Amino acid sequence: MRPQTLTPDSPLIQVLARGVCPICALMRAFQNSIIGSPVKQPARGLCNFHAWCLAAASPAWEAVPIFRAILQNAEASSHSGTVAPDSCDWCDALRQYESARFSEFVREMQRDGFADWVRQFGTICLHHADRLIATAPETLAALVKEVVARNKDELRKQLAEFDGKLHRGEGDGGGILGHIAEFLVSQRGVMR
Ligand SMILES: [Zn+2]
Numbered sequence: 682m683r684p685q686t687l688t689p690d691s692p693l694i695q696v697l698a699r700g701v702c703p704i705c706a707l708m709r710a711f712q713n714s715i716i717g718s719p720v721k722q723p724a725r726g727l728c729n730f731h732a733w734c735l736a737a738a739s740p741a742w743e744a745v746p747i748f749r750a751i752l753q754n755a756e757a758s759s760h761s762g763t764v765a766p767d768s769c770d771w772c773d774a775l776r777q778y779e780s781a782r783f784s785e786f787v788r789e790m791q792r793d794g795f796a797d798w799v800r801q802f803g804t805i806c807l808h809h810a811d812r813l814i815a816t817a818p819e820t821l822a823a824l825v826k827e828v829v830a831r832n833k834d835e836l837r838k839q840l841a842e843f844d845g846k847l848h849r850g851e852g853d854g855g856g857i858l859g860h861i862a863e864f865l866v867s868q869r870g871v872m873r
């Protein structure tokens with residue numbers, strides 16, 4: 682169900698898939714694009730997670746100048762006490778990207794076709810649902826509450842089915858555990 686050709690620029694309508702929070706899916710695509718080519722997103726500081734992504738998963742020739750810049754910044758900040766080297770430019774970029782896509786989601790939900798699909802089949806993770814409920818217009822907040830209640834209900838049922846299978850010695854269906862993790866804390870490796 683997961684869109685295969687998802688890019689950070691994909692319009693939200695292309696990201697709608699069952700079991701997937703569209704905002705989280707786009708954030709993951711954005712983060713993957715940074716890690717895949719970090720020269721596009723230079724950094725003077727990175728958090729633990731993103732520093733290790735850069736070390737382990739980025740092209741080494743792109744990682745070298747970024748680590749050099751962070752080391753230089755660490756040297757400068759130890760003298761001046763300015764920006765800490767573990768303040769993370771990529772987390773900042775992700776938050777900005779998230780805000781833009783969040784606003785787009787709110788706008789798209791004004792369109793009947795989009796909203797109907799989300800109401801019937803959509804998934805919104807707890808984090809984004811809470812934010813929508815707190816900030817969106819009342820009718821949209823009510824719809825989001827409805828979607829999240831359905832999501833929880835579906836996940837509870839699927840978990841019970843999976844538990845039953847485990848007790849019968851059948852191991853298939855472990856994808857449900859990933860879906861629950863995503864619903865609770867977003868897609869794997871997406872920082873908040
Ligand atoms: Zn989400």
Ligand SMILES: [Zn+2]
Binds near residue numbers: 731769
């Ligand atoms: Zn970070």
